Amino acid sequence: MRSKNSDEASELVRRLDSFAGAMNVVLVVLAVGLATLDATCFLAMHLENAVAYTGVTTVSVPPATINELVR
Secondary structure: OOOHHHHHHHHHHHHHHHHHHHHHHHHHHHHHHHHHHHHHHHHHHHHHHHHHHOOOOOOOOOHHHHHHHHO
16 A cells, blocks of 8 residues: 555656656757757858858948939
């Protein structure tokens, strides 16, 4: 015959195991999200460096010129 303390301990272990299983799903989703963010940032920095070395420059048009083109 099992004691009451033993039953409570096994119930606690079962509940902790269930909680750990649920947390694993959350941690996997978090890890995939961070990996996606990391890959996106790496790709953006890589593309930025590729554009910078090709000699592409950005030219902004002054607001007065924009108004003159609209007329």
